[in-house]
Amino acid sequence: MRIAARGDEVLVRDADTVWAPATEQVAFDFSVGELASRVEPFAARMAREREAAGDMGADDWYDLGFDLEAVSMVEAKRAYAEALRLDPGHPDALVNMGRLRHEEGDPAGAEARYRAALATDPHHAVARFNLGVALEDQGRTEAAIVAYRRAIGGDPGLPQAHFNLARLLERAGDVQGAVRHLAAYRRLRETG
Numbered sequence: 751m752r753i754a755a756r757g758d759e760v761l762v763r764d765a766d767t768v769w770a771p772a773t774e775q776v777a778f779d780f781s782v783g784e785l786a787s788r789v790e791p792f793a794a795r796m797a798r799e800r801e802a803a804g805d806m807g808a809d810d811w812y813d814l815g816f817d818l819e820a821v822s823m824v825e826a827k828r829a830y831a832e833a834l835r836l837d838p839g840h841p842d843a844l845v846n847m848g849r850l851r852h853e854e855g856d857p858a859g860a861e862a863r864y865r866a867a868l869a870t871d872p873h874h875a876v877a878r879f880n881l882g883v884a885l886e887d888q889g890r891t892e893a894a895i896v897a898y899r900r901a902i903g904g905d906p907g908l909p910q911a912h913f914n915l916a917r918l919l920e921r922a923g924d925v926q927g928a929v930r931h932l933a934a935y936r937r938l939r940e941t942g
Contacts, residue, residue: 760876762910771907808837815846823850839870845877852880857887875905882914891918902931909938 815829833843848863864881867874882897898915912935920928
């Protein structure tokens, strides 16, 4: 499961579906693998052209990075880095840079980005959830439990946060807590 932020919207992608949990709207996810390989050579040029125009702010760079993720991770990272150069506290750019670091196998680097996003926006539910995943991947179970609880406190509608918390609580021996969060996870998946 992959969670990303785009402006005020949260998008969740699992194996075969993309949806916005807040609206419960499913988004069409047309396969872009072949198209991405054709478009990738043009991604750098497009980024340079937008940069040359000189009228791009941090949000514009963030949006460009989000769009470039489908065709070039290198250019997407460069766009996010530019957004962060213009606005070092841009929470969505920090979250997405953290997610990319995590996907590259650097959960500690991802953790730093998620914490920076939370320093700017303490209520950023995706940053809280992703922080929990990064902490869990580093073997820091107690800290991950706290992060998942905070994510759910900020947005009780995050099914994967309930699921991950249920797993960790079960391992910690809190069967009642695990059952409660697993039930919440199932309820959210059935209604969403």
